[in-house]
Amino acid sequence: MAPTGILSDYRVIDVNDLSKTYRVHKRPAGLAAAMRSLLHRRYETVKAVEGLSFHIGEGERVGFLGPNGAGKTTTLKVLSGLLHPTTGTVRVGGYVPQQRDPRFLRLITLVMGQKQQLLWDLPPVETYAMNRAIYDIPRAEADATVNALIELLDIGDLVRKPARQLSLGERMKCELVAALLHRPRVLFLDEPTIGLDVSMQAKMREFIRDYNQRFGAAVLLTSHYMDDVVALCPRVIVIDRGHLIYDGDLKELVRRVRPEKRVTIRLSAAIDHAQLQAQLATMATVVSIDAAQAILSVPAARVSAVVRDALAALPVADLTIEDPPLEEVMRELFTAQRREREVAAEASR
Amino acid sequence: MIRSALRAYPTLLRVGISGVIAYRAEFLIWILTTNMPLVMLAIWHEVAADGPVGRFDQKQFTAYYLAILAVRLLTSTWVVWQMSMEIRDGTLSAKLLRPLHPLIAYSAEHLAAVPLRFLVISPIAVILVLTAGDRLAVRDPALLAIFLASLVGAWLLIFFTMVLMGALSFFIESALGLFELWLAIHAVMSGYLIPLESLPGWVRQVAHVLPFRFMLGFPVETLVGLETRSAALADLGIQWAYVAIFCAAAITVWRAGVRRFAAYGG
Numbered sequence: 001m002a003p004t005g006i007l008s009d010y011r012v013i014d015v016n017d018l019s020k021t022y023r024v025h026k027r028p029a030g031l032a033a034a035m036r037s038l039l040h041r042r043y044e045t046v047k048a049v050e051g052l053s054f055h056i057g058e059g060e061r062v063g064f065l066g067p068n069g070a071g072k073t074t075t076l077k078v079l080s081g082l083l084h085p086t087t088g089t090v091r092v093g094g095y096v097p098q099q100r101d102p103r104f105l106r107l108i109t110l111v112m113g114q115k116q117q118l119l120w121d122l123p124p125v126e127t128y129a130m131n132r133a134i135y136d137i138p139r140a141e142a143d144a145t146v147n148a149l150i151e152l153l154d155i156g157d158l159v160r161k162p163a164r165q166l167s168l169g170e171r172m173k174c175e176l177v178a179a180l181l182h183r184p185r186v187l188f189l190d191e192p193t194i195g196l197d198v199s200m201q202a203k204m205r206e207f208i209r210d211y212n213q214r215f216g217a218a219v220l221l222t223s224h225y226m227d228d229v230v231a232l233c234p235r236v237i238v239i240d241r242g243h244l245i246y247d248g249d250l251k252e253l254v255r256r257v258r259p260e261k262r263v264t265i266r267l268s269a270a271i272d273h274a275q276l277q278a279q280l281a282t283m284a285t286v287v288s289i290d291a292a293q294a295i296l297s298v299p300a301a302r303v304s305a306v307v308r309d310a311l312a313a314l315p316v317a318d319l320t321i322e323d324p325p326l327e328e329v330m331r332e333l334f335t336a337q338r339r340e341r342e343v344a345a346e347a348s349r
Numbered sequence: 350m351i352r353s354a355l356r357a358y359p360t361l362l363r364v365g366i367s368g369v370i371a372y373r374a375e376f377l378i379w380i381l382t383t384n385m386p387l388v389m390l391a392i393w394h395e396v397a398a399d400g401p402v403g404r405f406d407q408k409q410f411t412a413y414y415l416a417i418l419a420v421r422l423l424t425s426t427w428v429v430w431q432m433s434m435e436i437r438d439g440t441l442s443a444k445l446l447r448p449l450h451p452l453i454a455y456s457a458e459h460l461a462a463v464p465l466r467f468l469v470i471s472p473i474a475v476i477l478v479l480t481a482g483d484r485l486a487v488r489d490p491a492l493l494a495i496f497l498a499s500l501v502g503a504w505l506l507i508f509f510t511m512v513l514m515g516a517l518s519f520f521i522e523s524a525l526g527l528f529e530l531w532l533a534i535h536a537v538m539s540g541y542l543i544p545l546e547s548l549p550g551w552v553r554q555v556a557h558v559l560p561f562r563f564m565l566g567f568p569v570e571t572l573v574g575l576e577t578r579s580a581a582l583a584d585l586g587i588q589w590a591y592v593a594i595f596c597a598a599a600i601t602v603w604r605a606g607v608r609r610f611a612a613y614g615g
Binding site for chain 2: 022077080081082083084098100102103105106108109110112115116117119121122126129130131132133134135136162
């Protein structure tokens, strides 16, 4: 189905200098501290997001990455109108989210892997009926959408069981139908695959990609599973401690942080460990090695030479060349950023 | 928005009724916990055995407390507990993300309980008619109309009061504690425990101007013939004025609260 384009030709998500602070009550553990807090409460202002700016176009799929507490979920909540920004401006589909204009709410959806909107004691079909009424969707159109989504996610036999009797993965799929029933044009997905098994994760990714392509919907996705990001997001926005540290092409990020490639060599015959180690060490940095397989870290410019040497010198059964795992890339990026900040802080003292 | 909310409302009620049926065990247990009027009826019935207390003879007490039980079952809601929980654990987010005002969603959820409550109170109503039917004022069509309007007014007044108290959870952690205090005052000042005309003079005067009576005592007094037509009409006006005031206050506190909503955990 082709998207009907009220959103074409402009930034569907526009975030400028966004900051969000929370006032948090803090007290040490223990009864004495609890009693003291009766009379005198100590509050601390926590900066969840600071000076964040980015823009997302129609139909883009963007990964939103950062360690725990980086400010990802806070940003998604601001973008979906749940939280008011402390400073800065945000527009989604031309609307100011915190004003919660019904037209804005029809445009977006927020799926949080750890929270649910399904009515707990009723079958998901009841939630769908309720959402159909709330979003004022003609019955025939809603039925067609629900049936299409049910077929895509293969949940025909689940939607009539009470939500509380479904497994986490089953519930998550039913949840997606409820969240997408009104065919939102902007999807905020916060850990949509959390707790799902590997095959279910793959299915969910396939579904999100399919929805994005069918409806031209923009997708902003947070996930701690880097496979989600690699599979879905050509572009990533990375934040740490509320600050933007990267916004751009995922491949470019990997190249910039870890310019080496991973070359995995599977051997067709066992070779003496010490001899193999010595041979490989002349070619590149050895990441791991055992009797049947070796993994090398190779600068991008030397990959073809290393492959040629390996094929010539070793009994190679199979050879693969990949980017380093995104988990490693992210870890290195955050470590480097924190080191830079510490150095800057030291210098300013 | 109002037009689409009105279109959605029948479905919301239908889904709400399914929810109430799913929670039927909890619902029945709650019904059993609202037996205080029967306890009070037993006490006052005994007291009136030696002679009437003011305008109340034994039959009047029977009519009064059965009516209290029925009206309370019909008009009470638990939205304050639901709101307080949803605000604190962040599950309110799901309601805020839909293009329907959350207060409309709450109202449908709670109104959906009324049909099942009708089923529960029908035996009470039958007993009321059989034991004290001659004391009921509703044979006068004007008083019947006032009584029905006062029932709606009582439901709305209780609903908005609870929304107001629930919305305080945006600002303070002890909103439910405050509500418990409100309930304690309500028990005395609404006529729930004791008919207001049995209270000492100055307390009765205070009770007549506070909103509590209009949540329970006023519809019951109208039903059991303790109100004249003109007094009932005047009280209906006061009741609906309170509805308007509490509606405005609830919406104001709600709006201010949503700005502070931190959506923790949800």
